[in-house]
Amino acid sequence: MTKVVTFGVFDYFHYGHLKLFERAKAMGDYLIVAIQAEEYILKYKPDAQILYSQEQRMELINALEVVDEVAVYTDIDKSIKEIDFDVWAKGEDQNHAGFQAAEKWALEQGKTVKVLPRTPNISTTKIRQQLIKD
Numbered sequence: 001m002t003k004v005v006t007f008g009v010f011d012y013f014h015y016g017h018l019k020l021f022e023r024a025k026a027m028g029d030y031l032i033v034a035i036q037a038e039e040y041i042l043k044y045k046p047d048a049q050i051l052y053s054q055e056q057r058m059e060l061i062n063a064l065e066v067v068d069e070v071a072v073y074t075d076i077d078k079s080i081k082e083i084d085f086d087v088w089a090k091g092e093d094q095n096h097a098g099f100q101a102a103e104k105w106a107l108e109q110g111k112t113v114k115v116l117p118r119t120p121n122i123s124t125t126k127i128r129q130q131l132i133k134d
């Protein structure tokens with residue numbers, strides 16, 4: 001069984017997130033979605049105005065048929081070592097130093113890392129800005 005993992009915040013759950021999950025699942029048999037713990041979101045994005053709590057994000061994502069398991073991660077370079085997976089479906093924007101270190105580790109372990117392009121014209125930031133405007 002090929003286990004695929006993908007990491008992200010997934011606040012303001014949107015169509016781009018769903019498409020990412022579908023494309024990730026198509027790369028294997030079992031999809032693990034790792035959501036970032038609330039205090040760590042603020043560590044990396046101090047101005048993030050969080051809508052859904054960690055528990056709510058877990059509940060939303062767990063309810064999706066395409067998702068087999070939901071996990072919580074903290075620092076990507078540490079958490080990557082704690083999840084049992086074969087393929088990492090990595091977002092094209094996931095490039096900061098922690099993600100680079102995690103990718104290096106994954107490749108050294110013989111795991112597959114596939115970069116998935118973003119779905120155009122939709123993002124958490126865009127939704128948040130639209131809500132503020134209205």
Ligand code: CTP
Pocket residue numbers: 007008009010011016017020090091092093094116117118119120121122123124125126
């Ligand atoms: N993602 C995607 N297509 C989009 C938006 C996000 O494929 N239109 C992917 C990202 O590449 C990442 C994952 O979803 O792999 C989690 O992204 P997240 O940061 O939670 O959502 P964004 O909408 O990118 O949030 P922000 O606007 O704050 O960057």
